Amino acid sequence: RREGGKAYVRCGSRASSENTVRVGVLGASGYTGSEVLRLLANHPQFGVALLTADRKAGQPIASVFPHLATQKLPDLIAVKDADFSYVDAVFCCLPHGTTQEIIRGLPNHLKIVDLSADFRLRDISEYEEWYGQPHRAPELQKEAIYGLTEILREEIRNARLVANPGCYPTSIQIPLVPLIKAKLIDIKNIIIDAKSGVSGAGRSVKENLLYTEVAEGINSYGVTRHRHVPETEQGLSDAAHSKVTISFTPHLMPMIRGMQSTIYVEMAPGVSTEDLYQQLKRSYENEEFAVLLGNGVVPRTHSVRGTNYCLINVFPDRIPGRAIIISVIDNLVKGASGQALQNLNLMMGFPENLGLHYQSLFP
Amino acid sequence: RREGGKAYVRCGSRASSENTVRVGVLGASGYTGSEVLRLLANHPQFGVALLTADRKAGQPIASVFPHLATQKLPDLIAVKDADFSYVDAVFCCLPHGTTQEIIRGLPNHLKIVDLSADFRLRDISEYEEWYGQPHRAPELQKEAIYGLTEILREEIRNARLVANPGCYPTSIQIPLVPLIKAKLIDIKNIIIDAKSGVSGAGRSVKENLLYTEVAEGINSYGVTRHRHVPETEQGLSDAAHSKVTISFTPHLMPMIRGMQSTIYVEMAPGVSTEDLYQQLKRSYENEEFAVLLGNGVVPRTHSVRGTNYCLINVFPDRIPGRAIIISVIDNLVKGASGQALQNLNLMMGFPENLGLHYQSLFP
Amino acid sequence: RREGGKAYVRCGSRASSENTVRVGVLGASGYTGSEVLRLLANHPQFGVALLTADRKAGQPIASVFPHLATQKLPDLIAVKDADFSYVDAVFCCLPHGTTQEIIRGLPNHLKIVDLSADFRLRDISEYEEWYGQPHRAPELQKEAIYGLTEILREEIRNARLVANPGCYPTSIQIPLVPLIKAKLIDIKNIIIDAKSGVSGAGRSVKENLLYTEVAEGINSYGVTRHRHVPETEQGLSDAAHSKVTISFTPHLMPMIRGMQSTIYVEMAPGVSTEDLYQQLKRSYENEEFAVLLGNGVVPRTHSVRGTNYCLINVFPDRIPGRAIIISVIDNLVKGASGQALQNLNLMMGFPENLGLHYQSLFP
Amino acid sequence: RREGGKAYVRCGSRASSENTVRVGVLGASGYTGSEVLRLLANHPQFGVALLTADRKAGQPIASVFPHLATQKLPDLIAVKDADFSYVDAVFCCLPHGTTQEIIRGLPNHLKIVDLSADFRLRDISEYEEWYGQPHRAPELQKEAIYGLTEILREEIRNARLVANPGCYPTSIQIPLVPLIKAKLIDIKNIIIDAKSGVSGAGRSVKENLLYTEVAEGINSYGVTRHRHVPETEQGLSDAAHSKVTISFTPHLMPMIRGMQSTIYVEMAPGVSTEDLYQQLKRSYENEEFAVLLGNGVVPRTHSVRGTNYCLINVFPDRIPGRAIIISVIDNLVKGASGQALQNLNLMMGFPENLGLHYQSLFP
Structure with a gap:
């Protein structure tokens, strides 16, 4: 019906000879x-x-x-x-x-x-x-x-x-793998407080995913056990050449898309947040989708909605020797x-x- | 920074010689x-x-x-x-x-x-x-x-x-102009109940646009007077070759984007909802962005988020001689x-x- | 456990001898x-x-x-x-x-x-x-x-x-019954555009009630047929001593609670919106929960969240001879x-x- | 107006002779x-x-x-x-x-x-x-x-x-003060990831509090500095009889009310999560508004909306020697x-x- 007399560039993606x-x-x-x-x-x-x-x-x-x-x-x-x-x-x-x-x-x-x-x-x-x-x-x-x-x-x-x-493992490994490989952080004390939009659970019809049960509240599910843990630990352990055990607490947020991992790390002795920043800069300066933001700019899920970007940044912690890393993605895209x-x-x-x-x- | 060694297709839209x-x-x-x-x-x-x-x-x-x-x-x-x-x-x-x-x-x-x-x-x-x-x-x-x-x-x-x-006038005129031109509806009895996402108000910093004031509620503003009225009436009057006065009630909805106009019309004597449907079909069958949905399918704002489509459809009313028209757009796009x-x-x-x-x- | 040494007024509502x-x-x-x-x-x-x-x-x-x-x-x-x-x-x-x-x-x-x-x-x-x-x-x-x-x-x-x-019938009958009884509005032309929070659907586990399917959009369901229609028509017909057929379009809104009925009526010949207002004032001036707001004040669902109030008001329409009535309740309370x-x-x-x-x- | 002929129990709270x-x-x-x-x-x-x-x-x-x-x-x-x-x-x-x-x-x-x-x-x-x-x-x-x-x-x-x-200090001190007093946790390594509803910012008309800027996303503001830090540290230091420096990261959530503090602690040598649980039980068993939930039950902000309760619980962490404490309140009430x-x-x-x-x- 929509292919009548008018000349316009075809929209839609059905395979055709034009597509390889x-x-x-x-x-x-x-x-x-x-x-x-x-x-x-x-x-x-x-x-x-x-x-x-x-x-x-x-x-x-x-x-x-x-x-x-x-x-x-x-x-x-x-x-x-x-x-x-x-x-x-x-x-x-x-x-x-x-x-x-x-x-x-x-x-x-x-x-x-x-x-x-x-x-x-x-x-x-x-x-x-x-x-x-x-x-x-x-x-x-x-x-x-x-x-x-x-x-x-x-x-x-x-x-x-x-x-x-998985979505959580992506948001966690992108910032942490380069830092672990460079031995800049203590691998025994990685604490991840992750926040996810509801679409991460798929279109499954469950009571806890109803609008009435999700809107206007936070649900901390899987506080002690979540299936994305072994996948994340596998990747981090590969980077560390040693078994890494993480603290991981996912939170279901009243939003459709978007994921933020707020990661609390202890730095290796003598390492500064600036060192973490520079390492991430070196690792990702030629990447299109893994993007280290400018100094002090907070990554926001709003900036990645519908996109393939992973935005990351590093912040000093009030506790000496610690740093805070924030990473955001759209859980359905990146x-x-x-x-x-x-x-x-x-x-x-x-x-x-x-x-x-x-x-x-x-x- | 992001134009380093890797070969990738350029993202971003800064004007360059490639762009005409x-x-x-x-x-x-x-x-x-x-x-x-x-x-x-x-x-x-x-x-x-x-x-x-x-x-x-x-x-x-x-x-x-x-x-x-x-x-x-x-x-x-x-x-x-x-x-x-x-x-x-x-x-x-x-x-x-x-x-x-x-x-x-x-x-x-x-x-x-x-x-x-x-x-x-x-x-x-x-x-x-x-x-x-x-x-x-x-x-x-x-x-x-x-x-x-x-x-x-x-x-x-x-x-x-x-x-x-404007956003409201677009969502209203697309379905109504062809019907008025074809003299299928009574121009003295057009009732429009419109629902808009908050972004329609722009980025203006006003108390009534705060999250706390908008979320989880409906605000009927401009019940008797809204600036989009004269623009809409101008377009409908042009189609009718006669002054059209509309009933128009906008409602602010707890959503960022999206607009729906639910339009209640009285049909001209002898006209059926099927006649309205066929007229809209003829008017828009070669259009890409004005889309009449299949019989009985309800247009949803969810289907147009971030897109340039205007989806429309016509439904019979319980009151004989009346019809209900629903039109949806993304207020920031179409x-x-x-x-x-x-x-x-x-x-x-x-x-x-x-x-x-x-x-x-x-x- | 919570009844230990401290003296406080008991909270909770388990039946006891104190309760009659x-x-x-x-x-x-x-x-x-x-x-x-x-x-x-x-x-x-x-x-x-x-x-x-x-x-x-x-x-x-x-x-x-x-x-x-x-x-x-x-x-x-x-x-x-x-x-x-x-x-x-x-x-x-x-x-x-x-x-x-x-x-x-x-x-x-x-x-x-x-x-x-x-x-x-x-x-x-x-x-x-x-x-x-x-x-x-x-x-x-x-x-x-x-x-x-x-x-x-x-x-x-x-x-x-x-x-x-039912929730819809409550929000519609409270404003309309006195006006119909007083023969102030045309019973053949009552158009109701109703908006409901999601909790009106109960705790039923259905795909269309998922957060991801409801948030940030409007769903017009039951455009031509909804089970609250016969109940509403029964009540309005009783008031009219004559069969009333209504136009009724419910919309599911991205909010947990709250219901608004925006009602478009044609007034009887010679009747003004002020007449409607005065009739509602007479009908409800001694009521606690049916409240006519001050002249021009728009009822808001935000004002009734968690309460038993039904707030109503009457507004002039741009189309001569017509009026707009807005009524709000908390669908789970009133x-x-x-x-x-x-x-x-x-x-x-x-x-x-x-x-x-x-x-x-x-x- | 609403005190007419009907006999009903007076609603409203204007001071009168009945009130002391x-x-x-x-x-x-x-x-x-x-x-x-x-x-x-x-x-x-x-x-x-x-x-x-x-x-x-x-x-x-x-x-x-x-x-x-x-x-x-x-x-x-x-x-x-x-x-x-x-x-x-x-x-x-x-x-x-x-x-x-x-x-x-x-x-x-x-x-x-x-x-x-x-x-x-x-x-x-x-x-x-x-x-x-x-x-x-x-x-x-x-x-x-x-x-x-x-x-x-x-x-x-x-x-x-x-x-x-303040709201954050309340949600943090209620669970931590008894644990610090009992010397069950390391006061040098308290990491607080806090999530707040938007009403915590008051009715201030600011761009970052607009519905369009808050809905469907997370904002981590004050990552390194927030005014509730000194108040919280004052209270925890009093409990510890020693200066406590906390890691505190607040997150603005797309919800009107509600606050959750997810608190990551290192336990003192030999201490178990069960010890933390029993201490909190002893501390709060006679309290009405500070409520330790049953073993393993996750506190939810949904459970305290509009109420004065602070719900808390303790969970084991995957990292040995650490525990996770969750505390929720309504930021506008408790x-x-x-x-x-x-x-x-x-x-x-x-x-x-x-x-x-x-x-x-x-x-």
């Missing part, structure tokens, strides 16, 4: 799936060839996400009915637990970015401990590359299967679908920021 | 100004050459809008210090009342889209009545074209000065900066949707 | 049930003797509603295990559809205020039409008194079973549990405002 | 002032005799706070015009900086609870350092008692001038006006919980 890469989205009825579709709408090289959602098979995506009605997109089908021969790459946006088997069944020619937690933990016994079931694809686990782009870019470039990081696209760009040989030039929707 | 059109933004420290900058960040043909904000002159834009820190943009200067010889077009985002004189002083080669209310009312005595001061540029008023793109596209294409419509860009695209000879391919930020 | 009325709450795990408990905490004559919630039987109420942990209240039991011989009155806060049978099974000595929709419609065929199942207690229906206190106070005083009104308590006060012979002296929680 | 205590509120046009009025509406012994607001003198309070229109209250007057001979006690809700001189000028018979920061710091040089001006009433400072009720009850009972604590009323109750010889039996407005 045909992309599938598995699990398109959740928030990370729909966010991939939002981002792809402006991507010059990727087109959407395939959308799956088993329980919504046969429906147009607009019946699940009315805001996608203005794009031309394929209807939802069941994974089992998908023909992957016309697809070059997939974003796998399925729930953890079911993902391992489905990815194991995908053809070999596909590049895969998995947004679930199913391939993030190298130690499959740790997976079993935290997710309550045995790993179903241990052989693939060995192949999977952890997709924290700024830290593992070269490995990702050559990967076939990328395990896209914390999920945006970083996934950044990774797929790399895997397909494109500039990693292609199609990711979104600026924050503020106010 | 050098754009200035007058009044860049308000929300419509910053929204123009957000949209231009992805525009392939427009670059930002000039930013003014008298009270913030000398500052980087990031000190006023931290979320713009990741873009490369010129520093803010005072209007009086601006050199317009290197500028092709301006978005004028200044407050009403001051705009007429400033635009009168601009050089003739500039294309101008004015987002204030200063050139919207053709009848300058009506301007004086509603804005409490005499019109300061009556000669320019004659030249100004009202920028409701879908209705006045050809006039806009050839205009030098476009008066960009209701302000997006439509302004749509208009400047036309004025500069580009496809009107260039750089406007944003999909809704949902959730 | 022992109250049960059936369905205490929903929002109207918990709201009854909040209100009773300050009631000088009512004590809570019994709480039921079938699916949560055996649990303390604090496990379902942590905010009630500071009160001393009985544990939840199943309705079938309740001993009503020690109870004088019950608030029935169960879902519609199940309520008729449960109330039919209650002993005769109990005074009952039913907050469900099950006894609101006198015409049991209308009940079947709108609720999709036959009425299960037609004999009780004849006995039930509709609990709109300000309109039916004397009948309520002598009732055994009161059908507590729209549910507060009015229920007001009614039980009457039924038990107490002043109707006893225990209802709450002022709005603003900000 | 005539109370004045100085600075009634701010949020702490209006919150005092909300609480007094249900107080059986206190009546409002006097309201001042210099810039609003001559107006009814309802013109400043429409939600107070349903109470009968005196009109606002200027402080200089107040006749204190008919007043027994005042809540002083004026801004810091101006308060010292005004209180110095009050007659001696008045009991005073000052909600500003002007008398909280015993060391007047510290006042000057943090508030940028010399102390104007050093002699009164010696007399002032710090009003943290649970810690200093006996002193408050006999005080004439009480300096009511963090301001509620604690002020609790204190005045004591000062006037009443039970401290009189008129404070409010339960949380949830949802």
Whole structure:
């Protein structure tokens, strides 16, 4: 209907001959799936060839996400009915637990970015401990590359299967990995007070996620135990070449998107906050999406809404020898679908920021 | 700093030789100004050459809008210090009342889209009545074209000065103008219950716009008198070739962006809601941004957040002979900066949707 | 634990010998049930003797509603295990559809205020039409008194079973019934644009009630059909002695509590808005909870949060002969549990405002 | 008008012969002032005799706070015009900086609870350092008692001038003072990540408090310096008999009311989280408003909205030897006006919980 007489530049991202890469989205009825579709709408090289959602098979995506009605997109089908021969790459946006088997069944020619937690933990016994079931694809686990782009870019470039990081681990590792590698902070005393928007929980229909239960209040859930802990500790331990145990307290905030990690660290003897600042500056000065702000400027979640940026900064603490690090991301973008696209760009040989030039929707 | 060794596609919209059109933004420290900058960040043909904000002159834009820190943009200067010889077009985002004189002083080669209310009312005595001061540029008023793109596209294409419509008038005129032109509704009984997000009031620091005063409640302001009334009535009267008086009640909603007009109309004798639907279908089937939804689908502000779409639909009323029309926009995009860009695209000879391919930020 | 050595006035509302009325709450795990408990905490004559919630039987109420942990209240039991011989009155806060049978099974000595929709419609065929199942207690229906206190106070005083009104119908009937009775408005042209907070939907776990789906947007649901329509039309038709058909469009707002009905009416020939104002003044000047505001003052939901007030006012419309009426309530208080308590006060012979002296929680 | 023919229990709190205590509120046009009025509406012994607001003198309070229109209250007057001979006690809700001189000028018979920061710091040089001006009433400072009720009850009972604590200091000291006194935690390593609702900033009209700037985001302000630090350190140092320096990072949350302090502590050698729990249990088992929750239950701001409770609990940390303490209050009640009323109750010889039996407005 919308392609009548008027000459205008085509909007929407359905795969066509103009697009060199045909992309599938598995699990398109959740928030990370729909966010991939939002981002792809402006991507010059990727087109959407395939959308799956088993329980919504046969429906147009607009019946699940009315805001996608203005794009031309394929209807939802069941994974089992998908023909992957016309697809070059997939974003796998399925729930953890079911993902391992489905990815194991995908053809070999596909590049895969998995947004679930199913391939993030190298130690499959740790997976079993935290997710309550045995790993179903241990052989693939060995192949999977952890997709924290700024830290593992070269490995990702050559990967076939990328395990896209969780939102909390992304916001924590970006500032801490360079500081730990440079031995600037004490790894036995890392305290992370993290605040997340509600969309981090996905579109799951649970009482504690109702508007009436979330608005106008704070919920500290998982005070002593949260599934993003082992993933974060894995990354920090890699940086430290030694086991790191963190203090991690997530808080659910009355906001849709956005995540802030306020990180309290003890500096190594003789180290100053200026040293931390300079190290982060060196690490990230050529990065587009990991951005150290100017001296004293506080990172704000408002500045990253809808964008792929991770903004960070370092502040002196009143207690001598300690520093405070603040890091903010949009949990659905750099914390999920945006970083996934950044990774797929790399895997397909494109500039990693292609199609990711979104600026924050503020106010 | 961020242009170091890595090869990546440039992000940001500073004017350069690659861009064919050098754009200035007058009044860049308000929300419509910053929204123009957000949209231009992805525009392939427009670059930002000039930013003014008298009270913030000398500052980087990031000190006023931290979320713009990741873009490369010129520093803010005072209007009086601006050199317009290197500028092709301006978005004028200044407050009403001051705009007429400033635009009168601009050089003739500039294309101008004015987002204030200063050139919207053709009848300058009506301007004086509603804005409490005499019109300061009556000669320019004659030249100004009202920028409701879908209705006045050809006039806009050839205009030098476009008066960009208000948010409420946009959301109301898009559905009603075709129905009035086709004589399908009674023009003496148009009742509009409009709901707006808070950003419609701009960044003005007023007690009634504080978080504590807005959140978790509804404020019906301007119940009997609102400045968008004469503008709306002017457009509807043009369509009717007869004076239209509307019932218009705006409500301030606890949300940042988004606007919904719920419009209650009496149909002309013998007319059905299906007739209204078919008329809107004919009027807008080739439009990209004015979108009639499928039968029975309710337009939602969530579907247009950050986008230039106006979604509309028609519903039967329980009272025989009446119909309910719902129209939604993002007040800062189709209701302000997006439509302004749509208009400047036309004025500069580009496809009107260039750089406007944003999909809704949902959730 | 909290009754140790210190002498303080006891807080909490568990029934005791000091309280003359022992109250049960059936369905205490929903929002109207918990709201009854909040209100009773300050009631000088009512004590809570019994709480039921079938699916949560055996649990303390604090496990379902942590905010009630500071009160001393009985544990939840199943309705079938309740001993009503020690109870004088019950608030029935169960879902519609199940309520008729449960109330039919209650002993005769109990005074009952039913907050469900099950006894609101006198015409049991209308009940079947709108609720999709036959009425299960037609004999009780004849006995039930509709609990709109300000309109039916004397009948309520002598009732055994009161059908507590819905929130929308309360906010609409309070302003309109006196105007219709006085024949001041045209009953064929009543247009109601209603806005509700999310708690009106109860604690039901549905996707469209998630924070991520509600915050920062408007949802117009039930545009053409809503279950509160027949109840409202019943009350208005009674006042008119003639069938009234209304235009009614409910909107879900991003706020927890609060309801506003913006009502567009055509006045009878020769009637002015001042006539409407004076009629409402006469009708409600001796009422505590139905309050006509001063001339021109706009009722705000912020002014009634947590309170039993219904604030109303009348405004002239731009269209000659029309008027705009605004009415606000807290949907959980005057729209549910507060009015229920007001009614039980009457039924038990107490002043109707006893225990209802709450002022709005603003900000 | 509302005292017509009907017999009902009087609502509203204007002082009368029935009330034994005539109370004045100085600075009634701010949020702490209006919150005092909300609480007094249900107080059986206190009546409002006097309201001042210099810039609003001559107006009814309802013109400043429409939600107070349903109470009968005196009109606002200027402080200089107040006749204190008919007043027994005042809540002083004026801004810091101006308060010292005004209180110095009050007659001696008045009991005073000052909600500003002007008398909280015993060391007047510290006042000057943090508030940028010399102390104007050093002699009164010696007399002032710090009003943290649970810690200093006996002193408050006999005080004439009480300096009511700040919201952050209240939420922090209630859990920490007993633990520090019992030497259970390391006082050199107390890290406080605090989250506050926006009403904590008062009704000040500032850009960063606009709905558009607050909603849907987190603002970490005062990362390295906040005025509540010296007050908190004063209280903790008193408990420790030694100077305590804290790490304190406040975060502004998108919610109107509510405050959570997430406190990260290192335990003294050999101490367990169970030891902390038992100490808090002993300290607060006879308190009404300082409530230790059951083992493992997370305190939620939703549970204290509109109430005077401080809910606390202790959790084990993943890092051995550390613990996490969570404390929540309503910043306007236990963090301001509620604690002020609790204190005045004591000062006037009443039970401290009189008129404070409010339960949380949830949802």
